[in-house]
Amino acid sequence: AQRCRENIRLADIAARWSEDSFALLLPETNQEKGQLAAERIRRLLSGLPILTQAGLVNVTLSTGVVAFPEEQPIGAALLLDQAAGAV
Secondary structure, eight states, X not given: OHHHHXXXXXXXXXXXXXXXXXXXXXXXXXHHHHHHHXXXXXXXXXXXXXXXXXXXXXXXXXXXOOOOXXXXXXXXXXXXXXXXHTO
């Protein structure tokens, strides 16, 4: 989570979604730019193991990216469900 927060814009929001899932809200970002951001963060996370009390831990990331449909707005729960299905 900390690495994500350090590598997103000030306007972006990183939040825990479930036990091992996080969501990023990227305002003013279309589908294509969202996919580029997700890939950038995936590379960042997978390239740097995290030091824990048990030793170094390698991190993997799978992403699902959806863009908020401005022509027919939907709720946050449905948007998160669509992102989970887009993996």
